Amino acid sequence: MITTRMGHVGLRVPDLDAAVAFQCDVIGMVETARVGGAAYLTCNDRHHELILIADPVRRGYDHIGLEVAGPAALDAARRRVPAAGGTLLGDVYDGEPGIDRALLVRGPEGHVFKLFCGMERGVRLPDGDRPLKFEHVSVKVRRMRRFERFLEHGLGFRFSDRIAPIASWWHCDADHHGMAVVRSPTAELSHYAYAWPDLNALGRVADRLKAERGRTPLWGPSRHGPGNNLFLYHRDHDGALVEHCAELQRMPPHGDYVPRRWPLLPDQINQWGGPPPLRFVWAGHPIAPPGTGRPPWAVGGASSRTAEPARHA
Known part of the structure; x- marks a missing residue:
């Protein structure tokens, strides 16, 4: 592990x-x-x-x-x-x-x-309506099996669910998934996700998205099949897709979710409606070219300036 x-x-x-x-x-x-x-x-x-x-x-x-x-x-x-x-x-x-x-x-x-x-x-935060934690990422890959082998044998992830031949879900802790893998012609980020306590919290995010930026969600709210979680998607300031989740299932021994292989049907990925919109399917954020060793921005350690927590609360 x-x-x-x-x-x-x-x-x-x-x-x-x-x-x-x-x-x-x-x-x-x-x-x-x-x-x-x-x-x-x-x-x-x-x-x-x-x-x-x-x-x-x-x-x-x-x-x-x-x-x-x-x-x-x-x-x-x-x-x-x-x-x-x-x-x-x-x-x-x-x-x-x-x-x-x-x-x-x-x-x-x-x-x-x-x-x-x-x-x-x-860290001590002011009162506010915010996520519980960063929860998972979904990545697009060309060769799923090769990437899944790396997840399992290189990084220690374990299998949770699969919709063959297009997607799979993997976990590293009690959450149903920390990594989702989607077959695609291009390797890129599909989305990143935050965990929230319930459906009402997802609604408040949608309210703030409209009130603060004049925008509406890209997809949701609804409920996925794999993981059985509630979801809401929108783009962040720079176009990357963000998912907000609630009620994600837990894997044994902390939960009783049983890994399974799902049929390729529209209601499996969206239990409350039809297939995902094309603007969701085609969404992707490119991989920035990496360097080696400590990145130039990763400096300062304990001497870094701490921002005032209430600055954007």
Whole structure:
């Protein structure tokens, strides 16, 4: 076992202030630090559940953060990732705000993962309507089986559900899925997701999206079959698709969800309606070209400037 928890997603944005404002005003995130051209945001007591990186040139998503148990797990990943079809992007590094140390790896389809340990906790947030946590990502890949082998044998994910031959869901903790995998002609990010307590919370997000930005959801609210979760989708400030989830099923031993293979029928992915709209099916956010070792924006460590928590509450 390598991955123990979904950590965060890192996104590259041309206008950092505007991207941060959207996450805070519409979703309820709170900025905890800004250093080296990167903003760290959270919705709970963890230092960050989202990283926004200023980059006027390389639009796209930078990486998927996965938490591991400790330094020994990072050492294990250095051995397991190449054997499972992945590539090490440098060695273990430290000094990034909010965490102890990290290792960047690239999967066989080009998606980049940051394995990290030692997340700082104890952030105190003002009262507000915000997500419970960063919950999962959905990625598009060309060759599903190759990528699934990397997830299972390189990163330690376990199978949850499948709709053959187009999608599968994988978990690293008690949640039904932390990773969803979708077959596509292009490798890219499909969406990233936050967890909320109930359907009413999803409605309040839609209300703020309309009130703060004059926009409406792209799809939902409704309920998925795999995972049995409520969902609502919209685009963030820079066009990446965001999902808001509630009531996601739990896997044994914390829950009783039984993995299954679903038929390819419209009501399996949307139990309250028809098939997903084409603007959802074709949505995708490109993979930003990765570097190696510690990224230039991942600087400052404990000396980074802490943002005022109430700034965008």
